Amino acid sequence: MRRHRRHLLAFMVMGLAFASMAMREEDNPDVFGSLRSPSESQTGILPISTLAFDTVSTQGIPVARPSAALPLERFEITASAFVKQAEQPIHLNDTVSFIIRVSWKGAIGDVTVENPEHPILTGLELLSVQPSNKTSPESGKTVAEFLYLLRPTQKGTATVGPVDIHYRLRQSGEEGTLRTTSQALAILPVPINWGKILLVALAIITAVIIALCVVASVIRRRSRKAMLEEEAKPSPYERILGELSSTRLLLIEGELKNFYHKIAQLTKGFLSVTEGKQVMNMTSEELATYLESRDIDQQMRAKVLSILSRCDNVRYAGSVPTEAEHNDIMADLKTLIDAKTRQEKTGGQE
Amino acid sequence: MNPEIASINERVKEESQFVESLVSEVGKVIVGQRYMIERLLIGLLSNGHVLLEGVPGLAKTMTVKTLAAAIDAKFQRIQFTPDLLPADLIGTMIYNQKDQTFVPKKGPIFANFILADEINRAPAKVQSALLEAMQEHQVTISDHTFVLDEPFLVMATQNPIEQEGTYPLPEAQIDRFMLKLKITYPNKKEEREILERMTTSNDFHIDRVVSPADIMKVRRVVNQIYMDEKIKNYIIDIVFASRNPEHYKIDVADYIQYGASPRASIYLTLAAKAHAFLRHRGHVTPDDVKAIGMDVLRHRIIITYEAEAEELTSEDIVKKIFDEVEVP
Numbered sequence: 001m002r003r004h005r006r007h008l009l010a011f012m013v014m015g016l017a018f019a020s021m022a023m024r025e026e027d028n029p030d031v032f033g034s035l036r037s038p039s040e041s042q043t044g045i046l047p048i049s050t051l052a053f054d055t056v057s058t059q060g061i062p063v064a065r066p067s068a069a070l071p072l073e074r075f076e077i078t079a080s081a082f083v084k085q086a087e088q089p090i091h092l093n094d095t096v097s098f099i100i101r102v103s104w105k106g107a108i109g110d111v112t113v114e115n116p117e118h119p120i121l122t123g124l125e126l127l128s129v130q131p132s133n134k135t136s137p138e139s140g141k142t143v144a145e146f147l148y149l150l151r152p153t154q155k156g157t158a159t160v161g162p163v164d165i166h167y168r169l170r171q172s173g174e175e176g177t178l179r180t181t182s183q184a185l186a187i188l189p190v191p192i193n194w195g196k197i198l199l200v201a202l203a204i205i206t207a208v209i210i211a212l213c214v215v216a217s218v219i220r221r222r223s224r225k226a227m228l229e230e231e232a233k234p235s236p237y238e239r240i241l242g243e244l245s246s247t248r249l250l251l252i253e254g255e256l257k258n259f260y261h262k263i264a265q266l267t268k269g270f271l272s273v274t275e276g277k278q279v280m281n282m283t284s285e286e287l288a289t290y291l292e293s294r295d296i297d298q299q300m301r302a303k304v305l306s307i308l309s310r311c312d313n314v315r316y317a318g319s320v321p322t323e324a325e326h327n328d329i330m331a332d333l334k335t336l337i338d339a340k341t342r343q344e345k346t347g348g349q350e
Numbered sequence: 351m352n353p354e355i356a357s358i359n360e361r362v363k364e365e366s367q368f369v370e371s372l373v374s375e376v377g378k379v380i381v382g383q384r385y386m387i388e389r390l391l392i393g394l395l396s397n398g399h400v401l402l403e404g405v406p407g408l409a410k411t412m413t414v415k416t417l418a419a420a421i422d423a424k425f426q427r428i429q430f431t432p433d434l435l436p437a438d439l440i441g442t443m444i445y446n447q448k449d450q451t452f453v454p455k456k457g458p459i460f461a462n463f464i465l466a467d468e469i470n471r472a473p474a475k476v477q478s479a480l481l482e483a484m485q486e487h488q489v490t491i492s493d494h495t496f497v498l499d500e501p502f503l504v505m506a507t508q509n510p511i512e513q514e515g516t517y518p519l520p521e522a523q524i525d526r527f528m529l530k531l532k533i534t535y536p537n538k539k540e541e542r543e544i545l546e547r548m549t550t551s552n553d554f555h556i557d558r559v560v561s562p563a564d565i566m567k568v569r570r571v572v573n574q575i576y577m578d579e580k581i582k583n584y585i586i587d588i589v590f591a592s593r594n595p596e597h598y599k600i601d602v603a604d605y606i607q608y609g610a611s612p613r614a615s616i617y618l619t620l621a622a623k624a625h626a627f628l629r630h631r632g633h634v635t636p637d638d639v640k641a642i643g644m645d646v647l648r649h650r651i652i653i654t655y656e657a658e659a660e661e662l663t664s665e666d667i668v669k670k671i672f673d674e675v676e677v678p
Contacts, residue, residue: 281674
């Protein structure tokens, strides 16, 4: 019984010892070379909080143990893989730095680490790879780093596959391989930058307000100008009289037909002030019929038709009037306009 | 005034004296219808044929017959029916037993004034025979070609109703008519006068006012009537506006399938000159072009289905063109 009790005690001590070893391994995941096989490593989504540890996120696992146990123990070769920005959420348009770090005790030349194969990526694309060797003065360890710049291509879960790292000891020529476990990253959609949006909106609103102010000022200035111009603008009859006086230039230039055409147009223009633009495209006969149907002063109607008839004779019948006839037709039109202007000023009392 | 144009004006005034007498002579029988009489005279003076469209009973035949009597011209009325043959129109060769030869027997087309009544009731071959005679002013019977007497004026009538069993004239053949007239009902006053006149006597004596030879002489005067460059350009603008209205900023392009042909420019010019002659003028004004424009163009503009769907006619299009194209 006592013997049994002793065996049970010894078994419990061994169990405690094993448990303590296991706990030590968990507490110090930096240490590689454990006896765990690669299949025992867990592959899954690592939440951002998990990736936030700036230490080792994935342990390297020896795939082919060196023939002698000495190198691992002597150089303490370890490998780790982690995402540099693990503390921050990763968005679609971010660049992700994935680092594989191999370290050993000793000089740079003691261990040769080959460039690893590119990891198999899902939801990520490889932008570039930068290998480097450096010696850490604090721990006296040599570190070989492989930096992979990655960019997410889709939101959701992205994975970085396991990477095999081959090394060789220079002195003994012994070789070995370490493998990192695969990593899962949560990729978030592109964040909405409310601050920037607000800033742009503010800028647009400011620009619109400035533009509106400018437009309002221009409109106000123009309307004032238009008002002034309107005040200074001659009446339609004054305008026709102005054009009539300049029509004589056509006679000086020998443009007889154009002179009479202009006189006819001015006569129709005179009528259009009261009768509307429709009269401008009427022929003399059409105009005669039209005026017949309107309540228009007989004398005025006769004068209008007389002017148009004389114009038609020159324009269509090749008639060549004398200088006196040119003056007469201009005087007749002027008399007509003056009479109408006087009539309008007196309100038809004349 | 330019002496040449002045001389034409004088000559026109002199030669056109008969117009009022002729119209008043026709007026002895026909009440109103001044528009139709004037257009028939325009066709006669400018060597063009006339297509009359109107419902029955509007004195179309009577007017043409009276006009022929006043000119002392030979008149023939041919009723177009579905069984009419070209030989019934132009004539045929008949066998002379005495001489044992074939001799030509001239058809009713050998006259100065032809009234082709209801032209759309005869088959295409008869229409074609008539239209060929209209164009060539000659007909061929067997091996013999006969020149038709001048003046030769065809007035064809079409009934706008009862279209069943008719042979509508193709556009190419309609184009050969210089004018297409739309005859409308007389007004109340005219209708009353027609009633008084036609129910009291049927015996109207028409005096000869001019001879066919006079008409041929007058035609030469009409051709000499002066037309200013601006008027010629105005005519061209009108015809081109019917083909490319968008160039003249007239919003009817969607309604026109085919615009007016060059024949329209020719006939518009000739008809405007004849119109000026009727007004005793030796020169053409835009009024002449506008006055005659509708009759020259209404059958030359082919409208689209869109226009038909919107109940627009070729006359609406012509009116729009005349309203929009700038008068010189």
